[in-house]
Amino acid sequence: MATKTYCWAIVDAMREEMERDETVFLIGEDVGAPEGAFGASRGLQKTFGPSRVRDTPISEEIIVGLGVGAAMTGRRPIVEIMFIDFLGLCLDQIANQAAKTHYIYDGMFKMPLVIRTSSAVEMGIGPHHSQSWEAIVGHIPGLKVVMPSTPRDAKGLLKSAIRDNNPVVFIEHIALHRLKEEIEDEELLIPIGKADVKRQGRDVTVVASGLMVARALAAAKTLAKDGIEVEVVDPRTISPIDYDTIVDSVRKTNRALVVTSSHKQFGFGSEVAAEVQERAFFDLDQPVKRLSPPFTPAPFGKQFDDYLNPNTDAIVAAVHELVA
Amino acid sequence: MAHLLAIPKLGLTMTDCTLVAWTKQDGDRVEQGEILYSIETDKITSDVEADASGYLRRFAEVDTMHEVAAVIGTLFATRDEALVGERDVPAGQPAAAVGEPSPAAAPSRAAGLPSMYKPGRARVSPLARRIAAEAGVDPTVLTGTGAYGAVLRRDVDAEIARRAAAPKPAMAPSAIASPSPAAALTAVGDRTRPLAGIRRAIAQKMMQSLQTTAQMTGFGRVDMAEAVRLREACLKSEAELGVRVSYTDIVLKACADVLAAMPDINSSIVGDEIVTWGDVNVGLAVALDDGLIVPVIRNADRKSIADIARERIDLAGRARAGKLSRDDLDGGTFSLSNFGSYGGDFETPILNAPQSALLGIGAIADEPVVRDGQIVIRPMMMISLTFDHRLIDGAVAGRFRTRLRGALENPYAMMARMR
Numbered sequence: 080m081a082t083k084t085y086c087w088a089i090v091d092a093m094r095e096e097m098e099r100d101e102t103v104f105l106i107g108e109d110v111g112a113p114e115g116a117f118g119a120s121r122g123l124q125k126t127f128g129p130s131r132v133r134d135t136p137i138s139e140e141i142i143v144g145l146g147v148g149a150a151m152t153g154r155r156p157i158v159e160i161m162f163i164d165f166l167g168l169c170l171d172q173i174a175n176q177a178a179k180t181h182y183i184y185d186g187m188f189k190m191p192l193v194i195r196t197s198s199a200v201e202m203g204i205g206p207h208h209s210q211s212w213e214a215i216v217g218h219i220p221g222l223k224v225v226m227p228s229t230p231r232d233a234k235g236l237l238k239s240a241i242r243d244n245n246p247v248v249f250i251e252h253i254a255l256h257r258l259k260e261e262i263e264d265e266e267l268l269i270p271i272g273k274a275d276v277k278r279q280g281r282d283v284t285v286v287a288s289g290l291m292v293a294r295a296l297a298a299a300k301t302l303a304k305d306g307i308e309v310e311v312v313d314p315r316t317i318s319p320i321d322y323d324t325i326v327d328s329v330r331k332t333n334r335a336l337v338v339t340s341s342h343k344q345f346g347f348g349s350e351v352a353a354e355v356q357e358r359a360f361f362d363l364d365q366p367v368k369r370l371s372p373p374f375t376p377a378p379f380g381k382q383f384d385d386y387l388n389p390n391t392d393a394i395v396a397a398v399h400e401l402v403a
Numbered sequence: 404m405a406h407l408l409a410i411p412k413l414g415l416t417m418t419d420c421t422l423v424a425w426t427k428q429d430g431d432r433v434e435q436g437e438i439l440y441s442i443e444t445d446k447i448t449s450d451v452e453a454d455a456s457g458y459l460r461r462f463a464e465v466d467t468m469h470e471v472a473a474v475i476g477t478l479f480a481t482r483d484e485a486l487v488g489e490r491d492v493p494a495g496q497p498a499a500a501v502g503e504p505s506p507a508a509a510p511s512r513a514a515g516l517p518s519m520y521k522p523g524r525a526r527v528s529p530l531a532r533r534i535a536a537e538a539g540v541d542p543t544v545l546t547g548t549g550a551y552g553a554v555l556r557r558d559v560d561a562e563i564a565r566r567a568a569a570p571k572p573a574m575a576p577s578a579i580a581s582p583s584p585a586a587a588l589t590a591v592g593d594r595t596r597p598l599a600g601i602r603r604a605i606a607q608k609m610m611q612s613l614q615t616t617a618q619m620t621g622f623g624r625v626d627m628a629e630a631v632r633l634r635e636a637c638l639k640s641e642a643e644l645g646v647r648v649s650y651t652d653i654v655l656k657a658c659a660d661v662l663a664a665m666p667d668i669n670s671s672i673v674g675d676e677i678v679t680w681g682d683v684n685v686g687l688a689v690a691l692d693d694g695l696i697v698p699v700i701r702n703a704d705r706k707s708i709a710d711i712a713r714e715r716i717d718l719a720g721r722a723r724a725g726k727l728s729r730d731d732l733d734g735g736t737f738s739l740s741n742f743g744s745y746g747g748d749f750e751t752p753i754l755n756a757p758q759s760a761l762l763g764i765g766a767i768a769d770e771p772v773v774r775d776g777q778i779v780i781r782p783m784m785m786i787s788l789t790f791d792h793r794l795i796d797g798a799v800a801g802r803f804r805t806r807l808r809g810a811l812e813n814p815y816a817m818m819a820r821m822r
Contacts, residue, residue, distance in 0.1 A: 333530050360529045361529045361530060361532070362529070362533075363528060363529045363530055364528045364530040364531060364549075364555050365528060365549070365555070400550075403549070
């Protein structure tokens with residue numbers, strides 16, 4: 080067992096998979112010599128050389144397009160798009176090429192492509208670098224979307240993503256990069272599509288992903304002092320989402336809150352809320368509640384962070400309303 | 404600008420009420436200060452004035468129950484707005500679309516009332532609905548404790564627990580060849596009405612009293628010859644006294660006199676403490692057409708029999724007219740119930756919690772009794788004293804009965820003590 084940061088867990092996952100399989104390679108802006116804009120490819124180019132860890136120009140469509148072609152011809156590329164906001168520049172390659180290849184070629188071509196990208200909501204870096212777009216990619220059939228909230232989940236899910244024959248959008252959060260956790264030294268593969276109950280509770284189910292998981296857990300701790308036992312379910316995978324685990328939890332608690340760092344409108348939280356009521360309507364004692372950032376572009380400056388994502392106090396208040 | 408009509412909180416303990424009447428129709432003009440509707444809380448019907456002017460649209464039906472701050476109607480600026488039917492509001496659109504409610508006037512809970520919560524429709528959570536169906540409970544008649552008065556699981560669970568604790572109906576559902584208990588108990592001619600207002604208040608109080616205290620009833624016999632004489636004297640002086648004294652007044656006075664000397668009886672268990680009340684306030688049970696109410700005569704130990712009579716007549720009259728205020732009902736430390744007036748001798752009356760004792764009196768009737776070895780005919784009265792055995796021991800209760808008997812058999816001593 081060693082304590083690892085989320086960032087190092089990602090480096091380790093890529094290193095292990097590159098050692099294991101020489102068809103795995105990494106390309107992206109600043110992933111080579113600079114060792115990653117956020118340090119998430121430290122040491123990789125030194126170990127595997129510039130042909131397997133490759134810097135690219137600032138050209139997202141080419142980066143993903145190259146990955147799509149390489150994946151179709153038998154490689155296992157990891158492409159890095161520095162901020163999820165930049166997916167707009169390469170969405171054709173992701174949504175219309177990578178996501179559709181299996182279907183169009185009836186499985187003759189595989190698409191073992193990983194698109195590693197980062198959300199930076201609440202880092203104070205303005206409207207073009209602060210979005211949480213899991214719902215946009217989650218809306219596209221043919222893509223898998225993963226959004227780990229802890230170092231261990233990040234490592235295990237990234238290794239599974241690299242071995243997956245489908246295109247996987249792997250969403251990190253920069254604010255989580257420094258989060259530490261003990262991770263076993265043995266091989267760690269966490270299945271895509273399996274939620275994790277991060278805390279057991281009987282009163283309210285809080286579904287939270289990414290950055291929101293830690294806040295849901297902090298809120299649960301506060302609420303426990305009032306005798307309210309919150310169950311925190313982290314879907315970990317946005318698509319395909321593990322509704323069974325979520326619905327089982329709601330059947331137990333009869334109340335659900337979904338906390339997201341993406342917008343409520345047409346979003347992940349809405350999707351979970353809708354599915355929960357379809358599957359568990361007669362187990363609900365309260366309407367399903369959603370907590371999300373306001374429907375506005377993110378302003379520049381850390382001083383606005385409090386107004387963006389739901390914070391622990393907001394989660395506590397929302398849970399109180401559900402048990403009132 | 405539309406104004407939401409919200410149920411006011413008329414007393415510290417008021418949480419909900421039954422809407423008993425509207426004085427206006429949909430579309431009627433309402434002026435601020437006019438009486439617009441009536442509500443019934445615990446045991447009292449109150450008229451509520453309009454707190455703004457406008458054209459009325461009613462959301463709530465008469466005989467429905469509402470929480471404090473629930474919105475039961477809206478006053479609109481124009482008659483046309485008031486007459487726009489609910490169905491004209493597009494589904495899913497907030498009620499605000501037909502007229503912005505004034506945020507200052509609207510209570511916070513009501514202000515956020517989404518249009519999905521149609522007024523007048525029982526709000527039952529899906530889970531509560533399912534559990535109620537499984538248990539054969541009609542959730543729509545329960546009192547909801549959730550937001551907007553919604554019936555939640557806990558409300559249904561409480562009802563199921565209450566039914567489990569209640570005695571079984573005489574005709575067990577299983578005795579009838581029908582698989583559904585609800586269907587088995589429903590026959591042509593059955594009628595249901597909400598357990599509301601005074602009936603609900605009585606139901607809750609009675610159950611709570613029996614479930615939270617250790618009640619015991621002791622009986623005694625009182626020779627009322629001197630009390631009869633005293634009352635006859637009072638009747639002779641009716642013009643002078645200005646009031647017609649009844650036996651109830653004399654017994655109530657005697658109770659107060661003994662209570663003042665026996666503070667252990669004039670006490671209550673409140674939480675983990677025993678409170679001995681400084682005042683002797685005697686409640687008097689008054690039968691109404693639908694139910695019973697217990698207005699209080701305060702400091703009865705310091706009042707004359709004539710004063711008590713006057714107060715009794717006033718309270719009973721107002722009780723029957725539904726004009727008692729909350730103050731008339733609060734603060735009792737002991738109660739008196741005269742079941743002799745409907746022919747009873749002995750009963751085991753239920754305590755009016757948190758009071759620790761209650762006296763029931765039977766009818767005065769001539770009976771043969773033995774006095775000095777001789778059978779003589781005396782006007783006798785039975786008394787039934789229910790007391791909370793947690794606080795009052797049998798011997799203490801017995802002493803109370805003995806002293807009370809003494810006070811009634813020789814009422815002159817207590818009159819001599821009158822200041």
